[in-house]
Amino acid sequence: MVERVKRLGQGRERGAYRRRVLYIPGYDPFPPRRYRELFRTEGAEQAAISGYSLTLKPRPGETYGWQVEAHVDGREVQAEVEVLVWSDLVKGSMARGILGTYVLLARTAWVYIASGALFRLVRLRKGPMIAALYPAILLVLQLLVALLAGALAVWIAPWPWIDLALGAGVAWATLEGFRRLDRRLYVYYLMHDFAFTALGGGVYPAVLEERMALFRSRIRAALASGVQEVLVVGHSSGVHIGVSVLADLIREGLPPDGPSLSFLRLGQAVPMASFLPGAQRLRADLRFLSECEEVTWVDVTAPSDGCSFSLCDPVAVSGVATEAQRWPLVISASFTQTLSPERWRELRWQFFRLHFQYMCAFDRPGDYDYFQITAGPMSLRKRFRRRSPSASRITRPYSPYRDAA
Incomplete structure (x- = not known):
C-alpha cells in the first residue's frame, strides 16, 4: 500500500x-x-x-x-x-548629490541632442519623451526657484556683508528641500535612470x-x-x-x-x-x-x-x-x-x-x-501561437544609427 x-x-x-x-x-x-x-x-x-x-x-x-x-x-x-x-548597481549610480545630478542633466542632454537621437525619439513616440523631458524641466525649474529664493534672501538681509553667504545658503536649502520631496516627484530618480543609459552613449557599463x-x-x-x-x-x-x-x-x-x-x-x-x-x-x-x-x-x-x-x-x-x-x-x-x-x-x-x-x-x-x-x-x-501582431504596431526605422557590432 x-x-x-x-x-x-x-x-x-x-x-x-x-x-x-x-x-x-x-x-x-x-x-x-x-x-x-x-x-x-x-x-x-x-x-x-x-x-x-x-x-x-x-x-x-x-x-x-x-x-x-x-x-x-x-x-x-x-x-x-x-x-x-x-538594484545594488542602481543604488550606486544614484549616489550623487544635488550638484552631481545637475552635471548628469547637462551630460545626458548633450548625448541625446548632439547625437540626433532626441529628435528621432520625439518623432517616434511623444509620450515617453515627455516622461524623459520631465526630470530635465523640473530640475531647471527647481534651480530657478532656488535662485529666486536666494536673491530674495539677499534683498531682505539686514547685513550686507553676509548677503552672498545667506543667498547661497537659502538657494541650497531650497534645492535640498526639493530633493527630499523626490519620493513623490521622481525627478532625481528618472534623471539617474536616463543618465545610466546615456552616459556611455549606449554602451553597457x-x-x-x-x-x-x-x-x-x-x-x-x-x-x-x-x-x-x-x-x-x-x-x-x-x-x-x-x-x-x-x-x-x-x-x-x-x-x-x-x-x-x-x-x-x-x-x-x-x-x-x-x-x-x-x-x-x-x-x-x-x-x-x-x-x-x-x-x-x-x-x-x-x-x-x-x-x-x-x-x-x-x-x-x-x-x-x-x-x-x-x-x-x-x-x-x-x-x-x-x-x-x-x-x-x-x-x-x-x-x-x-x-x-x-x-x-x-x-x-x-x-x-x-x-x-x-x-x-x-x-x-x-x-500566443494564433495571436496576430497588433495592427497599429510601428515598424518604420527611426534610429539615426543602425550599425551593429
Whole structure:
C-alpha cells in the first residue's frame, strides 16, 4: 500500500506543469521583495477574478525568489520565480548629490541632442519623451526657484556683508528641500535612470556587463533544472538587458532537448538605448534575437503607458530588421479595455503605477494575463501561437544609427 501511494504521488508530480521564471527588473533601487509582494497581492486578486487558485511560499537558496503553486484550467502548476537582482548597481549610480545630478542633466542632454537621437525619439513616440523631458524641466525649474529664493534672501538681509553667504545658503536649502520631496516627484530618480543609459552613449557599463554574465549563468542553470519552460521576463530598462543576455546565451549554445525558452518583455523603452551611437552591441543583439528559432519573444506594451514606447517593434524602429525577422510578437495590453471604466478612472493619471500594470490584476482580462503566463499550464509559444501582431504596431526605422557590432 505504501509503495502504491508513493507511485501515485510521483504520477501527480509528473502531471504538474513546471516552469522557471527569471525576472529582470527595470532601473529600480528598491530590494527585490517588493516584487514578491506585488506578485502575492495582485496574483490573489487576479485568481479571484479569473477563477483559478494561486499560492506563494518561500523559495530556498542563495538567490532571491519564491515558489508558486497554482491550479489553472484543471491542471496543477509549479513555478519557481527568481529575481535577477541589479538594484545594488542602481543604488550606486544614484549616489550623487544635488550638484552631481545637475552635471548628469547637462551630460545626458548633450548625448541625446548632439547625437540626433532626441529628435528621432520625439518623432517616434511623444509620450515617453515627455516622461524623459520631465526630470530635465523640473530640475531647471527647481534651480530657478532656488535662485529666486536666494536673491530674495539677499534683498531682505539686514547685513550686507553676509548677503552672498545667506543667498547661497537659502538657494541650497531650497534645492535640498526639493530633493527630499523626490519620493513623490521622481525627478532625481528618472534623471539617474536616463543618465545610466546615456552616459556611455549606449554602451553597457562594465559593472552591468559583469552582472549580465551572472544572469546568463542563472538562466543556463534553469535550463538544466528539468522544467518544461524557462521564462525570462524583462520590465522597462530590464528589457534591453534581457535582449543582450539571451542573445549571448543562445550564441554560446543551448542544451540539447532542453525546455522551451521564452522571453516576455513588458513596458519596453529600448529605443532610448538603441538609438544612441554607441549601442552597436544592443542593435546586433536585437537583430540576432529577432531571427532565432530557439526562443519565443513576446513584447507587451500599452498606449496608455506613457513611460514605454508602446507598440514599437524595437528591432524594426532601430533599423536592424532583416527579411529573416520572426520576433518579437508585438501586442497591446489595452489598459482601456482590460480595466473597467471605474478602475481606469482611478489609475489613468497615476503614470508610474500604470508602468507596472503589466504585472498587476486586470478586472476585465483579455488574452494577456501575467499570472497565467508565469504560473499557468501553457507555454508562451502555445498561448500566443494564433495571436496576430497588433495592427497599429510601428515598424518604420527611426534610429539615426543602425550599425551593429
